[in-house]
Structure formats: structure tokens, C-alpha cells
Amino acid sequence: MVKERWTCPYCDRDNVLDDENTKICQGETNLSDDLGTVRGIYKFTICPNPNCRKTTIKGQIHRLDRTEESDPEKLYEWQLVPESNAKQFPEYIPQKLREDYYEACLLREKSPKASATLSRRCLRGTIHDYWRITKTTLADEMAELQTVVDKTTWDAIDSVRSLGNIGVHMHLDVNAIVEVDADEPDLLIYLIEKFFTEWYMKDEDDY
Ligand SMILES: [Zn+2]
Structure with a gap:
């Protein structure tokens, strides 16, 4: 994969992601008449910071249009883990x-x-x-x-x-x-x- 800049939602540190710390699981189906052929993707990322190493998971559904050479259209995207982009704040804050x-x-x-x-x-x-x-x-x-x-x-x-x-x-x-x-x-x-x-x-x- 192309190296990608990324900020960890847990430790807030800027990192560069590559094949070592990002894995993609995906599958395709044309079950839905409404959506046509779609690809479901789970993207797993492990924070490269040795003091963090926490897991982030995102889900995406793309519509594949095989008649055109355009990029697949992103229909849905979910931030699964952690559940939001909230930063972790220390316990001395009430x-x-x-x-x-x-x-x-x-x-x-x-x-x-x-x-x-x-x-x-x-x-x-x-x-x-x-x-x-x-x-x-x-x-x-x-x-x-x-x-x-x-x-x-x-x-x-x-x-x-x-x-x-x-x-x-x-x-x-x-x-x-x-x-x-x-x-x-x-x-x-x-x-x-x-x-x-x-x-x-x-x-x-x-x-
Ligand atoms: Zn981190």
C-alpha cells in the first residue's frame, strides 16, 4: 500500500502507516438489487507507537461499477473501534x-x-x-x-x-x-x- 499519514485516536501521535501496521479484509456481493455489486471492507490499524499499539477498525461499503473505470463509490463508512474520535483525557479532569x-x-x-x-x-x-x-x-x-x-x-x-x-x-x-x-x-x-x-x-x- 501507499504510505499514509495518520494520527492515532488513542495516543494522538502522528504516524506513517504501511503494510506492517494496516490490514484490509474485504469481500464482494451482488445480493442487493438496490445497491448492485458492492465491496465490504474492514480496515484494521495497529498504532506504530510502541507505547500505544492500540487497534483502530473502520468499515466501508463501496459500490462497484464495472462499466466505468472510475473509482468505486463509497456508500457507507463507520468508525467501529474506537467508537468515536474522542481523545483520551487524563483522570484528573473531573x-x-x-x-x-x-x-x-x-x-x-x-x-x-x-x-x-x-x-x-x-x-x-x-x-x-x-x-x-x-x-x-x-x-x-x-x-x-x-x-x-x-x-x-x-x-x-x-x-x-x-x-x-x-x-x-x-x-x-x-x-x-x-x-x-x-x-x-x-x-x-x-x-x-x-x-x-x-x-x-x-x-x-x-x-
Ligand atoms: Zn497510538
């Missing part, structure tokens, strides 16, 4: 916050609205726990962060909250489930990861 984060990642594809709601709750919980800032809404708490966080973190927060409806939703009750913009769940997850690494984990490094 469990309740980590759980909301993991579930927000898990629901990212299947229920973007529920994912965004969990993320907003997690962001509030993080601000309460870490900064002891408690206001009426997440939007007010976010605004208050400008006075305490460094400029780089504030710029990241500000760039997310000023986009589309994301900032508007931060004014709502934190348990409200509302329609979300397409990129909202990802951006909220990005903010949570930023808060965890910039605050809790930096403290631990300085310790």
Missing part, C-alpha cells in the same frame, strides 16, 4: 466532564443536536469547575472568560462564539435541545478539547 465530552463525540454523527447540547453542558461545567465562574447563561460565562484567560485561548473562544447561531444558542438554557448549524457540534467539541488541554493539563505539566 469524570462528569469527561463523560459529557465522550458522549458528545459519540453522538456527533447520529444526533448533532444532542451532541451540541452535551457539549454546551460540558463547557459550562468546565468553566464552573475550573474558573469558579457562574453566571445565568453560558454566553455570559464565556464573556467573563475574556478577563481571565490568555489571548490565544480567548481568540479561539471568540472565533467560535461569533459564528452563526452558536453564540445565540449559548444564551439558552444549557439543557435546551435546538437545531444546530452543520459545523456547530465539531466546533463545540474543539472548544472542550482546548479547555481541557489549556487549563487542566497545562496545570499538571507545570506542577
Whole structure:
């Protein structure tokens, strides 16, 4: 196979994959009249990092069109193991916050609205726990962060909250489930990861 750059979802390290650490199992069928001839693929990857060596598994279904020379059309793709792209965070970050984060990642594809709601709750919980800032809404708490966080973190927060409806939703009750913009769940997850690494984990490094 062609060598491929890849970031491990467990250890977050950038790696180069080759035949040694990636195996593909596949089979074809034309059982379904709707789909025509399809190929099912399982892609197994073992992290090359000797301290990690964890397994990642992806599933894909491709439609094969033998009349054309074009590449097979990818019909479905599933991230099977691990179940989501959630990063592993250390146990000194409160469990309740980590759980909301993991579930927000898990629901990212299947229920973007529920994912965004969990993320907003997690962001509030993080601000309460870490900064002891408690206001009426997440939007007010976010605004208050400008006075305490460094400029780089504030710029990241500000760039997310000023986009589309994301900032508007931060004014709502934190348990409200509302329609979300397409990129909202990802951006909220990005903010949570930023808060965890910039605050809790930096403290631990300085310790
Ligand atoms: Zn790894």
C-alpha cells in the first residue's frame, strides 16, 4: 500500500502507516438489487507507537461499477473501534466532564443536536469547575472568560462564539435541545478539547 499519514485516536501521535501496521479484509456481493455489486471492507490499524499499539477498525461499503473505470463509490463508512474520535483525557479532569465530552463525540454523527447540547453542558461545567465562574447563561460565562484567560485561548473562544447561531444558542438554557448549524457540534467539541488541554493539563505539566 501507499504510505499514509495518520494520527492515532488513542495516543494522538502522528504516524506513517504501511503494510506492517494496516490490514484490509474485504469481500464482494451482488445480493442487493438496490445497491448492485458492492465491496465490504474492514480496515484494521495497529498504532506504530510502541507505547500505544492500540487497534483502530473502520468499515466501508463501496459500490462497484464495472462499466466505468472510475473509482468505486463509497456508500457507507463507520468508525467501529474506537467508537468515536474522542481523545483520551487524563483522570484528573473531573469524570462528569469527561463523560459529557465522550458522549458528545459519540453522538456527533447520529444526533448533532444532542451532541451540541452535551457539549454546551460540558463547557459550562468546565468553566464552573475550573474558573469558579457562574453566571445565568453560558454566553455570559464565556464573556467573563475574556478577563481571565490568555489571548490565544480567548481568540479561539471568540472565533467560535461569533459564528452563526452558536453564540445565540449559548444564551439558552444549557439543557435546551435546538437545531444546530452543520459545523456547530465539531466546533463545540474543539472548544472542550482546548479547555481541557489549556487549563487542566497545562496545570499538571507545570506542577
Ligand atoms: Zn497510538
